[in-house]
Amino acid sequence: MMAAIRAGLLGQKVLLIEKGSSLGRKLCLSGKGRGNLTNIGDINTFLENFNPTGQFLRNAFSHFFNQELMAFFEQAGLTLKTERQGRVFPRSERAQDILRVLEQYLAKVKVEIIYNRSVREILLKGKRVAAVKLDDGRILAATGVILATGGGSFPQTGSSGDGQQIAEKLGHRVIPLRAALVPLLTQEKWVKDLAGLTLKNVRICLLVNDRRKFSQIGELLFTHFGVSGPVVLSLSGDIVDLLRSKEAVEFSIDFKPGLSPELLKRRLERELQGRLILKNLLKSFLPHSLISVFIALTKIRPDKKVNQLTQAERKQLLGLMKDFRLGISGFLPLKQAMVTRGGISAKEIDPRTMQSKLIKGLYFAGEIIDVDGKTGGYNLQAAFSTGYLAGENAAKNQG
Ligand SMILES: Cc1cc2nc3c(=O)[nH]c(=O)nc-3n(C[C@H](O)[C@H](O)[C@H](O)COP(=O)(O)OP(=O)(O)OC[C@H]3O[C@@H](n4cnc5c(N)ncnc54)[C@H](O)[C@@H]3O)c2cc1C
Structure with a gap:
């Protein structure tokens, strides 16, 4: 025109x-x-x-x-x-x-x-x-x-x-x-339980064959089959080509990009002194709909008292909050x-x-x-x- x-x-x-x-x-x-x-x-x-x-x-x-x-x-x-x-x-x-x-x-x-x-x-x-x-x-x-x-x-x-x-x-x-500019599919099938959830201000880091290639703070949207949102869409054209060349692609999500691992550890340790159970404690760290998926991945009992968590369990929680992995397995078709x-x-x-x-x-x-x-x-x-x-x-x- x-x-x-x-x-x-x-x-x-x-x-x-x-x-x-x-x-x-x-x-x-x-x-x-x-x-x-x-x-x-x-x-x-x-x-x-x-x-x-x-x-x-x-x-x-x-x-x-x-x-x-x-x-x-x-x-x-x-x-x-x-x-x-x-x-x-x-x-x-x-x-x-x-x-x-x-x-x-x-x-x-x-x-x-x-x-x-x-x-x-x-x-x-x-x-x-x-x-x-x-x-x-x-x-x-x-x-x-x-x-x-x-x-x-x-x-x-x-x-x-x-x-x-x-x-x-x-x-x-x-x-x-x-x-290009296409939603991506994840290996994790549980994403469908989170469909519609938008995580705002998370750091999304692209890993290719386990090496960090790019990271940006932005929005991540869960869909019935994977992930979308502005940062994901912007990276998708390159990811399509990486997947076509059979490279291993993952996202590492940092739910708390504003806190260094040390600061987050200190904040978590402080909260872990209390008498809350795990699923209630996580309410002050994560969006509600993410908590059950998050706990399922840790394999810790959701009703476990937080002051009874072992050192290994505490480390695992911290690790997941700063480096939550999603394996990218595909993309929607060109159409x-x-x-x-x-x-x-x-x-x-x-x-x-x-x-x-x-x-x-x-x-x-x-x-x-x-x-x-x-x-x-x-x-x-x-x-x-x-x-x-x-x-x-x-x-x-x-x-
Ligand atoms: C859902 C969606 C949202 C988008 N949002 C944005 C946005 O917000 N901002 C942005 O910058 N871009 C956006 N884009 C991309 C943008 O719309 C396209 O890049 C842009 O429309 C391309 O313009 P074009 O004229 O080259 O092609 P098109 O807009 O695709 O127009 C091509 C025209 O050629 C006609 N045609 C095709 N073959 C023939 C033929 N053989 N004979 C005669 N006529 C033919 C078609 O019928 C069509 O009318 C979006 C795209 C989609 C799909």
């Missing part, structure tokens, strides 16, 4: 071909329907929030970035607000309103839209784009084509990897599509991921124009490209920035 708007604004005749019966279905799901369309971070912060190929986006961000995007929407009357961690949303908290503005712009610059038809093939004349072929057999002549068919996740929204296949047929290298890792190799796209380095007149924009970001508005900004650049250059190259 952004590519079509930019090309239309520059006076080009633009046809937008949409496979579904409406535009922006994934956009409308974004940010849990609230539409986290960008982030107020600077370019370097943005690039840090992408996988290593994200450096490819520097030119697109330099050309049309978050301030320009926000102005684009605010000039059309959409009021925005910034939430924690710099996330930008419409003040209405309705992603639908972002779509409404885009549709208004499309109409204003007279972009023609065909719905319920998918592009099957791009036809070439030598090494130059000549036409697109639709699923009903129609061939539409075009001197420039922007492929913005999205990734491979949430195929019910229309993005099912078509564009990657079309480009592959033209000789483009496609990095295999994998899930349930928020973002796709992989896609058209960024090495074959000119970052200054989004034009294919192999075929003249062919451009790429959005999640079809092998770049993926973390949660926080980074992916939509990447789609808007690359779309803007592709639309602008496709229009300019038409003369």
